[in-house]
Amino acid sequence: MEDVAVIGAGQSVFSRSCGESIRELCFEAYKEALEGLDITGNDIDASVVCSAPEYDKQRSPSGLISEYLELTPKPTFYVETVCSSSSTGLRVAWSLIKAGLHKTVAVIGFQKMSELSSRDAAERMGRGGDIIWESPFGITMPAGYAMYARAHMARYGTTEEHLAKVRVKNSHYGVDNPKANYRKELSLEAILNSEMITSPLKKFDCCANADGSSCVILARGDVAKSISKTPIWVAGLGAATDTMTMAGRESLTGLRCAQEAARQAYKMAGVKPQDIDVAEVHDCFTVSELLAYEDLGFAKPGEGVGLIENKETYADGKIPVNVDGGLLSKGHPIGATGGSQIRTIVRQLRGEATEAQVKDAEIGLVHNIGGVGQYGNVTILRR
């Protein structure tokens, strides 16, 4: 059997502006992750801190957060793959445990984006591309995904209405998530009529910048069983990278990094797409969720729209996706997002979700993408 488990997972409220410092923000997620566990900071052997630099001024935040949470003198370090930083952190923590270096590791993700205007944040994200060859043209994350959307539309007949339906679903589930920033149902009309940001993506097709933190605690199997009554096992991990440049992409109708990460994770877990009971996918934009349906094998290439049209990704559908509201409702504090997705799946598999609970969920999947399809991460968890 799998021998590394998640024993705790927490997150702060995701908000447009948290009004506190990054260390205080991280404390909220850490506290929730430890809730109900009979351990203290002394039992945590190492911490991996995950975020993308340049949103706040703190350099080397891992040391700072380690001090605030009193995790010194245990080792801590920083991991970054932009929007998928905390999934990468989880991969690193898993390896540290598997290698026998540590028994229990905390993965702490955070981002405080409110210190920058949205335009400044967009400039930072534009530099998450190739700064010599592509950033000088004014590329942004939404623009990169918009090009995927346009190509998918041209090839498969996907429409703006199909995209909007993803937000309709996710806004519906965001209502019940107390950790989400946007908790209002959005109508198809409101979404289709929202301001055009980068065609065909409109404001409500986009996730919002946010402040937030997440914390996932991983432990070696025997330790996990002794600490937690409901360990959630890491069954499969996949990670892959595509080119930094758009110029290097082989296809614009799917994310190669996600397809490859999924292939690895399914293989390691010994499961197939149809075995997944509930999934969290990286819906930084509506189109990203549609691409995920296909990249993860929930639908064949070009047929992802059928899942949203037939409501198969609603909580009572064939494959429930983002029933916590997704990034679109929660907000997307870059480094915190992967851990928040893990938290949702852990709660689903434990049957503890206070938002929509998928019945008898046994196997869950997290799909977390860094940049415009640069870093693909897929994690499969099992109860």
Add this chain to the structure above:
Amino acid sequence: MGFENFGTVSFTAEAKVADFITQLEAGKVMATRCRKCGGSYFPPKADCPKCLSSDVEWFEVKSQGKLASYTVVNYGPSGFENDAPYILALAKFDEGIQILARLSRDIEEKDITIGMNLTVSPVKLPEGRIAYEFIKG
């Protein structure tokens, strides 16, 4: 001269491939090819990771490309606000490369179709800056 005047906003200047800019000033958009294994690169590489050679030559991207995708950017990031709206596009060329650039302002949005023919051409920007863009044909 390096990349300091490249695009609307440039973020770094020095690179071994800075000759690209000299040739752009002379009216040509160039890519590199490894003399040893023939691998061609855009963005141009000064080094070939396949055979670890740094013996690369320049060649001009002359073919007719095809539009792979595009987006009209209304929301420009800081430094680009005054350019918006602008159209970012990715085009595929016969030389086995793809290029990301803006579509020329001469092309109207209603005339854009995926797969349309484009060529890449240098463009002078205000304040002595330079880039390349896609034009029709």
